[in-house]
Amino acid sequence: MTWLKGIQKLRPVLVSVLFILTSQGANCQLVVSPVGPTLVNALAGTNVTLAVFYSGASDPVVTWFKGALPVGTWTINTNFSPDIANDGWGVLEIERNGSLTFKNVPQRFTGSYTVELTKSGHGTVSVTFTLNIYEIIQNVTLITEPHFAQEGAERFTLQYNMLQGVVEQEIWRFNGRDLQNSTRYLMEGTSLVIFGPNRTDKGSYSVTLMNPFSSMTMHKNVTVLYGPDEPIVEALAIQPFYKAGDSLILSCRAEGFPLSIPQWIFGGKILPDFHQGVLNLTNVQTSQGGSYTCSLLNELTKEKREKNVTLKVYESPRNFLPAVKTSVDSDGKIAVTIHCVSEASPQAVVSWSQGNESVITGSTYQISSDTTQLKIRSHNISTFLLAPNYTCTCRNPLGSQRKLFQLQGPTISDSSLFPNQDGTIITLTWEVPPTSVVTGFDIQMKGPDLLSHSGDYSVPRGSSKEYRIIQQKPGYARSADVFLLDPDMTYRFRIIPKARLTDGEPSKVHRIGPGDGLSGSAIAGIAAGIPCSIIALILLMGLIFLIFCYHKKKSNKTRYPVSRAVEKVKTIQPKAVSHNILNRGLRPPPDYNNLHQTPSERSVTLPMFVPPAPVRVATTV
Incomplete structure (x- = not known):
C-alpha cells in the first residue's frame, strides 16, 4: 500500500516524461x-x-x-x-x-x-x-433448363454463360420488369430459378451483365407448355335426344400449348370424319347412339384429357314377327310362350290383348316383368287353336306397332333329307311356322331295319311296309341324324309334329335307296320326254322330205352324153347298192350310149352320175 501511494504521487512526473518522449519520437x-x-x-x-x-x-x-x-x-x-x-x-x-x-x-x-x-x-x-x-464481357449466351417451361413442374431455370468477362453486377428482367429474390424467383450464381412455373410466365426474359469497363444484355423468349385443359364438348343443336334420321354436330375444344387436336372415339375406335374437333353426324341411326369420347393429347408434355358425351338416338317401333316357344310343364300342361320384341329406342313397352279384351296375369296368362313375353298354359291344344286372335302392341314415345296373330296346331312347313357319300347316314331337317304350337317330333321310317354296328340287321321293330317311330325329338329340335342304313335298300322317312298327345300332319316323305319301281321323278321325266321325242321325229321326217325333193329336182336336169372313156370306167366300177328310200319314185338315168354324137361333141368329159350316200334313219322314243 505504501508502494502504491508512492506511485500515485509520482504520476504527474511520469506523465510529463512520457509526453516529452512521445513528442521527441513523433x-x-x-x-x-x-x-x-x-x-x-x-x-x-x-x-x-x-x-x-x-x-x-x-x-x-x-x-x-x-x-x-x-x-x-x-x-x-x-x-x-x-x-x-x-x-x-x-x-x-x-x-x-x-x-x-x-x-x-x-x-x-x-x-x-x-x-x-x-x-x-x-x-x-x-x-x-x-x-x-x-475482362471485357464477351460472347454471352442465355440458355434454359429444360428447353421448355412446363406448367406444374417444380422449377424452371435460366442460366447465362460467357466465353470471357468478369461480372460485377447482374440484373434479371421479365418483360422489362426487374426481378428480385422472392418465393417465386431465386437469383443465384449465373442462374435465375422460377419455382412452380405456369402459363403466366410465358414472355421475354433478359439478363444484363456489367463491370466498370463493359456491359452486355441478352434476351430469351420463354414458352410455357400447358394443357390441355378440361375439354369443352357441345352438341349442336342441343336436344335431350335425336330421332333416327336427324343430323347434328359434335364439337370439342380445350386450351393448351401447343394446341391439342381433338380425337373422337366411339365404340373403341377413332372416328375419321372430323376436322379440328368438329364431328358431323348426318342421318343418325340408333346404332350411332351411345357414349362419344373427346380425347386430347399434348404431344410435347404427353398430358392427356378426355371427356364423354352421351348421344341418344330414338326411333319408333319397327315391324316385327312374334316368336312362339312351346314346352310341357311338370303338371302336364302345354305352356306356350309368345315373345314380342320390336327394335326401338327407347325400348318399347309391350301390351297384350286377346280379341277385344286386354290380357292380364292370372292362372292362365303370365306376363313377364319386362312385358315382352306372354305365357299361356292349358291341358288341351284346342284351347290355343279355338281362342280368338292375340295382339301384341309395342309402344314408345315416338310411336307404336301392332301385330295380330293366331296360334296354329303342330305343323311342319318344310323338310329336307341329306345323305352322306356312302348312303349309310342321313340327316333330316325341318322347319315349323313361327306361330305353331309344337312340343315334340316323331321321326318315322318305312323299310328294312337299320344295320347294327356289326353289319347285321338289327332286331326287327316292325313291318318294313309300315311306318314306325325310330326317334323322338323335343319341340325345339330342327334336325335328326339316322345311322347305319343299308345303301342297297330303300328307306322312306317322315316327321310327325306333336302337341303333347295331338299329332299334326306328317311332313312330305323322303326316300333314299335304289327303289322298288319307277320313282315319281322318273315317271315325270318320261312324261316330259314323250313330247320331246315326238317333236324330234317330226323334224327328222321333214329333213328326209327335203332331201327327197332335192334329189328329185336334180334328176330332172338335162343329161350330157358320156364319152367312151367314161363308159369304160363305169363298166369297171362295182354296181352301186340300191337305196330304196332315195330311189323310190325316181326315173332311171337316160342311156347315153344310144346317143350318136360326133367326137367333137364328146370332146369334153361329162359329169358322171353318182348315187347319194346311204342315209341312216333312227327314231328315238
Whole structure:
C-alpha cells in the first residue's frame, strides 16, 4: 500500500516524461500511407500500380502480400533486385518508393494486397489494397433448363454463360420488369430459378451483365407448355335426344400449348370424319347412339384429357314377327310362350290383348316383368287353336306397332333329307311356322331295319311296309341324324309334329335307296320326254322330205352324153347298192350310149352320175 501511494504521487512526473518522449519520437516514427484509393479497378492486360508513401525512417524493408502469401520483398535503396515470387515474374515490380506495379496484369491477380514496411527500431507499418482485374464481357449466351417451361413442374431455370468477362453486377428482367429474390424467383450464381412455373410466365426474359469497363444484355423468349385443359364438348343443336334420321354436330375444344387436336372415339375406335374437333353426324341411326369420347393429347408434355358425351338416338317401333316357344310343364300342361320384341329406342313397352279384351296375369296368362313375353298354359291344344286372335302392341314415345296373330296346331312347313357319300347316314331337317304350337317330333321310317354296328340287321321293330317311330325329338329340335342304313335298300322317312298327345300332319316323305319301281321323278321325266321325242321325229321326217325333193329336182336336169372313156370306167366300177328310200319314185338315168354324137361333141368329159350316200334313219322314243 505504501508502494502504491508512492506511485500515485509520482504520476504527474511520469506523465510529463512520457509526453516529452512521445513528442521527441513523433519526428522519427515510420509511417506508410496509400497514394489514392485502396480499392483499385483495372482492366486485364493493362499496367496498374498500388502506390504508397512512407516516412519516418530511411531504407525500410518492403514486403508485399497477396492475402497471407508474400509475393515480393525488397530493402529500399539497396543494390539487390527485389525478390519476386515465381508466379509473379514478369508481372510484379517493386518501385523505389515501395509501390507495387503490375505489368499487363492478368485477371488472376485480382485479390487483396497488403504492404508492410519494417525498420529496426522503428517497428512495422502496413496498408492494404483491394485490386479488381476485369475482362471485357464477351460472347454471352442465355440458355434454359429444360428447353421448355412446363406448367406444374417444380422449377424452371435460366442460366447465362460467357466465353470471357468478369461480372460485377447482374440484373434479371421479365418483360422489362426487374426481378428480385422472392418465393417465386431465386437469383443465384449465373442462374435465375422460377419455382412452380405456369402459363403466366410465358414472355421475354433478359439478363444484363456489367463491370466498370463493359456491359452486355441478352434476351430469351420463354414458352410455357400447358394443357390441355378440361375439354369443352357441345352438341349442336342441343336436344335431350335425336330421332333416327336427324343430323347434328359434335364439337370439342380445350386450351393448351401447343394446341391439342381433338380425337373422337366411339365404340373403341377413332372416328375419321372430323376436322379440328368438329364431328358431323348426318342421318343418325340408333346404332350411332351411345357414349362419344373427346380425347386430347399434348404431344410435347404427353398430358392427356378426355371427356364423354352421351348421344341418344330414338326411333319408333319397327315391324316385327312374334316368336312362339312351346314346352310341357311338370303338371302336364302345354305352356306356350309368345315373345314380342320390336327394335326401338327407347325400348318399347309391350301390351297384350286377346280379341277385344286386354290380357292380364292370372292362372292362365303370365306376363313377364319386362312385358315382352306372354305365357299361356292349358291341358288341351284346342284351347290355343279355338281362342280368338292375340295382339301384341309395342309402344314408345315416338310411336307404336301392332301385330295380330293366331296360334296354329303342330305343323311342319318344310323338310329336307341329306345323305352322306356312302348312303349309310342321313340327316333330316325341318322347319315349323313361327306361330305353331309344337312340343315334340316323331321321326318315322318305312323299310328294312337299320344295320347294327356289326353289319347285321338289327332286331326287327316292325313291318318294313309300315311306318314306325325310330326317334323322338323335343319341340325345339330342327334336325335328326339316322345311322347305319343299308345303301342297297330303300328307306322312306317322315316327321310327325306333336302337341303333347295331338299329332299334326306328317311332313312330305323322303326316300333314299335304289327303289322298288319307277320313282315319281322318273315317271315325270318320261312324261316330259314323250313330247320331246315326238317333236324330234317330226323334224327328222321333214329333213328326209327335203332331201327327197332335192334329189328329185336334180334328176330332172338335162343329161350330157358320156364319152367312151367314161363308159369304160363305169363298166369297171362295182354296181352301186340300191337305196330304196332315195330311189323310190325316181326315173332311171337316160342311156347315153344310144346317143350318136360326133367326137367333137364328146370332146369334153361329162359329169358322171353318182348315187347319194346311204342315209341312216333312227327314231328315238
